[in-house]
Amino acid sequence: MKISEFISESAIEMLRRKMKSLKEDMIFRGIPDENGIVTDIEIIVANEIDSIASVLKKMKKNEVIIRVYPRELVPSDTDVKIAQIYGEAGGAFYIINVDVSEINAVVSLKKFNKINIDEFFSEKGVIEKNISNFELRHEQYEMAKCIEKSMNENVKLIVEAGTGTGKTIAYLLPTLLYALENDLKVIVSTNTINLQEQLLNKDIPLIKKIVGADFNYQIVKGRGNYLCKRKLYNIDIFEIENEPEETKKEKKIIKNLIEWDKSIAKNGDRGELKYEISSKIWEKVNSEADMCKGSKCPYYSKCYFFAARKNISNATLLIVNHHMFFADLAIRNQSGFYTNYSILPNYDIVVFDEAHNIEDTARNYFTVETSKIAFGRLIGQIFNRKSTGVNNAGVLPKLSSYLNENLDASEYEKIDGLKEDVVSELNSFYDKGMEILTALTKFFLRGKEQSEVKAKIDRKSLISDKNFKKIIKMNVSFREKNGNLSLKINKFLNAVNKYKLEDNEGYIFEFARYSERLKQFFKKFEFIFEGEEEGYVYWTEITTKRSNIKLYATPFDISKELNENLISKLDRMIFTSATLAVDNKFDYYKRNIGLKNEKNKKIEEKIIKSPFNYEKQMKVFIPADALDPSNLEFMRDLHDFIVKSIKATKGHCFLLFTSYSTLNYLFNSLKNYFPKEDYTLIKQNDYPRHEMIRLFKTSKNPVLFGTDSFWEGVDVQGDQLKMVIITKLPFKVPSDPVTEAIIENIKKNGKNAFTEYQVPQAVIKFKQGIGRLIRSKTDTGSIIILDNRVIKKRYGQNFLKVLPKNIVIDNRKEIIKIMK
Structure with a gap:
């Protein structure tokens, strides 16, 4: 092989220069031109050969790994593995000598046809x-x-x-x-x-x-969409006298799923079911990566998930x-x-x-995330002390029953004692966890009666607060209990594993995996609560209706x-x-x-x-006499104008909002002006999103009230949609913890966050909202922009540029006349 057929003269000289200063074994990244000849090189590993993953992590698609050997150009076992993995991905693997005069193209670069x-x-x-x-x-x-x-x-x-x-x-x-x-x-x-x-x-x-x-071609669905046969058939469906009604209903649904699996299911995909099934029940039977036994599972050959993965690989x-x-x-x-x-x-x-x-x-x-509900659910999956039935008691009682059947009495007695230690520590850990999460909820609510609260967890500014100091002390105790629980679980599992039981049903396996999830929960909680890693904003979201607190660590860049x-x-x-x-x-x-x-x-x-010819197909109206959107009377002042606008097109209208509170206010104030027999008012959250769109397309004189998700991805062609009313420019709420952190980071770098981030982001969202109206060459209609900042603020030009030129800026009375 001639080295010049693979590496250009300039790249050969670069390699020689690099190797004068680095004489140990090394690996280079070769960057080829469009003809497949390496024209540029970079050192990726020198002096010490890293793991296969480490080498591959530094490579791009369709490049060349160049390995330097002082003498024989024979690949090692590690080289062969790297060459095989990277070769399958379209890359090449060459070995050259120190003089860069000889080459062994272990895997050649693929030639592409244009x-x-x-x-x-x-x-x-x-x-x-x-x-x-x-x-x-x-x-x-x-x-x-x-x-x-x-x-x-x-x-x-x-x-x-x-x-x-x-x-x-x-x-x-x-x-x-x-x-x-x-x-x-x-x-x-x-x-x-x-x-x-x-x-x-x-x-x-x-x-x-x-x-x-x-x-x-295949659509790839998440693993959680597929039924796990092992989990399904491990659920006890035998009826017991005096069972709670909820348990009976659940067992009936599980029986239906078994029947579906045995006779009807094609792909084992939740979407195949002809009826709705709650997430609570589906989570008990769905496929999960960390709960999968792979080839050791008795149902592996019939596994829906692995069958789907085989299809996508082909x-x-x-x-x-x-x-x-x-x-x-x-x-x-x-x-x-x-x-x-x-x-x-x-x-x-x-x-x-x-x-x-x-x-x-x-x-x-x-983003790193955890929550009070997730914590409670996870503990319940291991051991639910409040449950009366086996199905909802968690994996530990099932494992205990399995051990009782497969061990002699004296062996089981020892194991059962260790299990009781786990239960005791688990309950103590749960109580302390709930105590700290409840304390955090009260702290950030600060006595306010709000349904939802978002707040930054800023340790530096909170460290002097006496109530937050109490929570920090609670976390010290929580950390100790986590350590004690880990010790008890490890002792119990080590004792169980000594017996080398077959565990076909996977009870030992599941308990070990749930225990690992518990470790991950605490690791995430500590990461967020301590808030030491740079580049993240640490924040919380509290929902009082569900009695839940979520904790987040979100990267702002x-x-x-x-x-x-x-x-x-x-x-x-x-x-x-x-x-x-x-x-x-x-x-x-x-x-x-x-x-x-x-x-x-x-x-x-x-x-x-x-x-599309937007100049002819779309009219844009901006009421010049509208109040500033920051004015508390903004929506109330526009009430009559909105009613008349909607009546001018007999409905067939989208009203797009930037907040639920404004949406709910306007919906409640408008609904009495539009009789049910003449108009169909559709409010977000009253129906699932797809049902709202279906209703809008099929109903008489429909008016849809929507927020964020309705600014995009909705396609209604023809006369059913004739008007889109944009209530406010879609700026992100600056007090949102993530938005606030992004803004702070931009300012820290000496830039203007408003012009660099807030305006461009809002313009893109605005373009999406405008785009709901005209969906075909024959569509026509009107856009009404109630936010006067588009004509009164300098940055308004950024929004006006995305609109057609036939914009009518006038008082409300004149606009209504034109519309009629």
Whole structure:
């Protein structure tokens, strides 16, 4: 092998220079050009060879691991393992000598075939010939062409595609063509179920016809959606006299699930059930990673979850939601990007649709969280001292019964004594935990009668408070009890494990796993309560209706985390949405998710305008005589104007709010003005979200009152939606602990948080809200913006720029006349 066929002369010289200063064994990261020749190098390991995971963690997709040996170029066992794992992911592994004159290409870099989509979009091309009534759009072709380039040149692309572009076909066609041509795997990650359903039921079947090739595609659901047979058949369903009615109902549901499993279930997916099942019961029978015995489970060969995972490993295209994608990334963050322990198989191309949601979703997955309800539930899963029935008594009584059946009397007596020690310590630990969580609840409520409270846990400012000092003392005792409990559990498990019982039902296994969850709970609680790690905001959320307190540690800047764990690992990534740019630039978006230009690799950017004629299809009204939204009389003053506006279009209206309190106030003050026989008023939280949308589409003169989730992802075409009223500009509440921390961090770095974060974030949300109105070329309607800051504040120009030019700014009376 000639080394020049694999590494350029300039890179060879770089390697030689590096090795003069570092003479020990070392590993380099080789960065190839588009022809597969290494043109740049970086040291990733020197002097000491790290673990396989450590080496792979430092590599990107489609690069080269270069190992230096002083003499024979023969791979070690570790080299072979690294080469195999990284090779399967599309990378290469070379061994060179110290002089950089010889090479052993253990795994060569894969050669990629380029694609061209022109034959599909041309007049009388593949699409026109095969799909009748398919509307060829210039904007769709333009977007697909950008994605073709990003695939062929192995670069990242951000593309804002206006409503009506047909972006799903625009990204599915080139990514799938490239994947099929080069035997790669594509992930499409979305934020909403609606878009997933559209992909599965409409767009992917259409793409199959267009490309004329059969390929496997799967929607990937979370593990918790699948039934676990072992857990199901471990539940006692025998009826006992004088059982509580609730227990009888639960046993009936479990019997139905057993019947479903035996005769009807295809995939064991909760979504297959023809009836609703409570989360409380489903959690007793669902598949969980840490409760899985894998190949040691007696039901392994018939396991629904592993059957589903086999299907996804064979698929070319996988559809996931953002939450699952980042749950998978959290695992890769721990075990390395190229791993066999993740939820998803290793992938080559990622398309983030609805990509404006990535930052918040990722932040949720890097957040440490625990709660009072979770603590109580976890203790109950181990041992519930209040329960009268076996089903709800926890795993410890089941384990005790199992041990009683499988050990002789004297052996069981010893074990039972150790079990009683565990029960005693567990109850003591639970009592202290509830005491400290209750004390924290009272402390942050501070005597206020509020249904919900959010507050920062700032140790520095609270340390002088005498009540908080008492809570700190409680935690010292809580920590001691946690240590005592761990000792008792370990002693009990060590004694049980000496007998080497078969444990086919998994009672010993489950008890050990729940005990591990308990350790993790305390670890999380300490992490949040102590609040010592930099880069996090520590905060609490209290809900008095559910008598719950949640504790959080949320990173306020996730750009570095995302860059290191995802963006730096992969180049064929598409970020798309109708709302990514602010002032026709992607600076805000790129900064927040850690997208940076790398050496010799620029991120491609494109804004594709909507094919809709907004000037003709949409009218925008802004009442100039509205009060400032900070005025307490703001909504009351606009009451009559809102009533007349809604009546002008006979309903068919979305009212979008930024808070539940304003929504509830306006709903209660308006409902008497719209008779039930003439109008259908639909308020968020009165129905599930999908039911609200269905009602709106099918009801007479509907008026929908919605907050955050209704600003996006809702598609109502035709005359059923004729007006969207935006009550306030969608600025995040600055007193929210996470928002407050983000603002503080931006200020700390010497920047203006309002212009750098608050305004751009609100503009993107605003664009989403405006986008609810016009969903097709024939739709028409009006937007009313009640917030006068768009015309009275300098930053209002940022919002006005995203609107069509035919804006009517006038007093309310004149606007109503025009609307009529």
